[in-house]
Amino acid sequence: MSSKSRHELSSMERRRFVTTAIAAGAGLGIAGAQLLPRHAFLKDRRQKKSRVAVVSAAGYSDRLDELVLEALRLFRLDIKGKSVLLKPNLVEHAPGSAINTHPTVIGAAAGAFLRLGARGVVVAEGPGHERDTYLVLVETGLEEQLRTRKLRFVDLNRDELTRRRTCARYTGLDHLWLPQTVLQVDFIVSMPKVKTHHWAGVTLSMKNMFGVIPGVAYGWPKNVLHWSGIHESILDICSTVPIHFVIADGIVAMEGNGPLNGTPRHLGKLILADDPVAADFTCCRLMGLRPDRVPHLATAAHWLGNGDASRIEQLGEVLPARVRPFAVLPEFTGLVDI
Amino acid sequence: MGLTTLWNRLAERLWKERTAGGAWGYGTKQEATEPTSLSLLALSTRSTCSLQQLRGVVARLESWQKPDGSWPAFAGDDGEGCWATALAAITLTQLGGDAGRCTQALEWLLSARCREANWFWRWKLRAFDNKAQFDPAKFGWGWVPDTVSWVIPTAFALIALQQLESRLDGDRRQIDARISLGTAMLLDRACVGGGWNAGNKVVYQAPLQPHIEATALALLAMRRYLGERQARQALEWLAVVAPSCASPYSVGWALLALAACRRASPGFRDSVARMSDQLTALLAGARAPFDACTLAVCCLAFDATEGRNVFEVPS
Numbered sequence: 001m002s003s004k005s006r007h008e009l010s011s012m013e014r015r016r017f018v019t020t021a022i023a024a025g026a027g028l029g030i031a032g033a034q035l036l037p038r039h040a041f042l043k044d045r046r047q048k049k050s051r052v053a054v055v056s057a058a059g060y061s062d063r064l065d066e067l068v069l070e071a072l073r074l075f076r077l078d079i080k081g082k083s084v085l086l087k088p089n090l091v092e093h094a095p096g097s098a099i100n101t102h103p104t105v106i107g108a109a110a111g112a113f114l115r116l117g118a119r120g121v122v123v124a125e126g127p128g129h130e131r132d133t134y135l136v137l138v139e140t141g142l143e144e145q146l147r148t149r150k151l152r153f154v155d156l157n158r159d160e161l162t163r164r165r166t167c168a169r170y171t172g173l174d175h176l177w178l179p180q181t182v183l184q185v186d187f188i189v190s191m192p193k194v195k196t197h198h199w200a201g202v203t204l205s206m207k208n209m210f211g212v213i214p215g216v217a218y219g220w221p222k223n224v225l226h227w228s229g230i231h232e233s234i235l236d237i238c239s240t241v242p243i244h245f246v247i248a249d250g251i252v253a254m255e256g257n258g259p260l261n262g263t264p265r266h267l268g269k270l271i272l273a274d275d276p277v278a279a280d281f282t283c284c285r286l287m288g289l290r291p292d293r294v295p296h297l298a299t300a301a302h303w304l305g306n307g308d309a310s311r312i313e314q315l316g317e318v319l320p321a322r323v324r325p326f327a328v329l330p331e332f333t334g335l336v337d338i
Numbered sequence: 339m340g341l342t343t344l345w346n347r348l349a350e351r352l353w354k355e356r357t358a359g360g361a362w363g364y365g366t367k368q369e370a371t372e373p374t375s376l377s378l379l380a381l382s383t384r385s386t387c388s389l390q391q392l393r394g395v396v397a398r399l400e401s402w403q404k405p406d407g408s409w410p411a412f413a414g415d416d417g418e419g420c421w422a423t424a425l426a427a428i429t430l431t432q433l434g435g436d437a438g439r440c441t442q443a444l445e446w447l448l449s450a451r452c453r454e455a456n457w458f459w460r461w462k463l464r465a466f467d468n469k470a471q472f473d474p475a476k477f478g479w480g481w482v483p484d485t486v487s488w489v490i491p492t493a494f495a496l497i498a499l500q501q502l503e504s505r506l507d508g509d510r511r512q513i514d515a516r517i518s519l520g521t522a523m524l525l526d527r528a529c530v531g532g533g534w535n536a537g538n539k540v541v542y543q544a545p546l547q548p549h550i551e552a553t554a555l556a557l558l559a560m561r562r563y564l565g566e567r568q569a570r571q572a573l574e575w576l577a578v579v580a581p582s583c584a585s586p587y588s589v590g591w592a593l594l595a596l597a598a599c600r601r602a603s604p605g606f607r608d609s610v611a612r613m614s615d616q617l618t619a620l621l622a623g624a625r626a627p628f629d630a631c632t633l634a635v636c637c638l639a640f641d642a643t644e645g646r647n648v649f650e651v652p653s
Contacts, residue, residue: 129536130549134627135585158364198542216411219481220536227485261544329542
């Protein structure tokens with residue numbers, strides 16, 4: 001073999017070696033990326049320290065106006081001149097139940113934000129089952145509250161829609177159709193009812209954001225997202241639509257077969273927070289449930305907000321040392337903090 | 339105020355609700371198939387608007403149709419077609435739209451399959467995802483493709499297929515089988531105490547409550563099956579609940595259903611008259627919202643009391 005052909009051979013081998021090495025490296029990289037949790041690729045949005053206030057409230061009365069205002073003042077929020085959107089949890093009305101965020105709490109929150117200098121407050125929701133949103137407003141008593149306080153309501157199931165890229169892609173959906181009203185406001189307040197949930201374990205400030213998903217595009221219920229995974233959908237929604245603040249209605253909460261057929265449970269608390277993950281972790285602790293065992297909360301605590309008690313500053317009352325755990329369905333007994 | 343005067347006022351208001359583009363949205367400038375279809379149906383029943391005026395909107399509705407024959411929920415949605423296809427097909431047929439487009443839409447409806455159509459999903463729904471109680475072998479239509487069936491999209495699809503089946507050239511038995519299967523799904527999903535909701539009758543052994551709109555639409559779709567226990571129970575529930583309902587939209591749908599069923603069930607004639615008065619009173623109060631869908635459904639409901647029911651299926 002001539003030296004020239006020897007040189008050609010070694011050059012070919014070198015090329016083959018380099019190609020193989022690049023392919024193997026890329027393959028290992030992809031395999032490695034698959035093994036890493038998704039949050040490893042997401043921007044860490046956690047604050048150094050989140051703030052939560054737990055406030056006792058015996059019932060739903062006019063006194064909530066002052067109570068909510070005082071609690072909000074603890075946070076020293078910069079609300080002046082901002083447009084605020086209150087997103088309550090409205091599903092449907094069943095007499096004697098604790099399904100929906102109580103209208104008095106919504107009214108009190110609206111009043112408080114206006115007194116703190118908000119440019120405007122809009123209440124917005126897209127109920128998941130009942131298509132007649134006005135009927136839900138009337139039956140839950142919210143219509144009267146809106147009328148008395150001269151508040152605007154937007155039906156998020158039927159608002160003008162804009163396509164937005166999902167920021168996390170836990171569902172694999174690369175975009176979501178979202179209501180313009182939600183995208184245009186300065187400050188979004190999630191106002192959940194503190195409840196157990198037969199698919200997700202609990203429904204708190206993060207699960208409450210399912211209501212911003214428009215029924216017109218996704219159906220009643222929002223079936224596309226259910227099929228993409230409830231926990232994954234919650235993470236995708238909350239990564240794409242920021243929750244700036246939480247006011248959770250835990251005055252009369254729901255345990256057992258929530259979110260519709262559970263039993264009312266008097267907890268006597270409002271939970272306010274500047275971080276939805278911290279809010280939901282605190283709510284779970286008040287419910288006697290393990291937040292780290294709720295998949296969307298456990299995942300969110302890695303990057304979206306703070307779950308660790310050491311990174312949550314309690315502004316209001318201290319958390320009770322012992323709580324009687326909320327009743328849960330057999331599938332969720334693992335959540336109960338014994 | 340007489341019914342004709344009230345109807346004319348509603349129609350006038352509905353006409354003014356149009357977007358700059360000439361069609362209707364859900365109270366925003368984004369045009370959508372449901373409000374446009376309902377509004378066209380409402381305005382076409384009396385001679386308030388000239389046919390020429392409506393033709394332009396019909397053409398606009400036609401322009402949203404996708405190449406596969408389906409319609410999107412709203413203009414600009416470039417994804418797959420959805421539940422609104424059935425409503426668009428009903429509308430185009432009643433307004434003398436392009437016959438070819440209607441046939442294409444019906445063919446899309448016939449070929450649309452929910453997840454339950456696949457044996458794997460039927461098995462999974464029976465073996466694992468079985469906390470919501472229903473028979474996955476009985477399936478109708480979903481809100482969007484690749485999901486499970488729900489009551490309202492199934493009801494709209496059944497109304498469209500039963501009203502327009504003569505336009506289809508396909509195998510008669512195949513069409514009848516699809517209508518029977520969808521009807522069986524509705525019967526299976528009826529709530530325990532009567533009526534329908536979105537489609538979950540029992541979840542974790544707890545019965546869920548019915549909704550007026552879903553019940554009314556299911557009854558309209560099942561007019562040929564009013565002898566069934568579920569239909570009779572639903573009619574009774576609707577006649578009791580709807581007269582105290584505070585929303586004109588739901589009362590309008592209840593009126594459409596009861597008016598369609600009153601010939602088969604004469605006992606509900608009085609209910610129709612009472613509910614018509616109830617709707618008139620609600621519309622006189624200024625509290626209710628007057629979006630295009632509510633206005634259109636109310637116009638259609640009043641028409642139904644006088645025997646012109648656009649959602650009635652031939653018996």
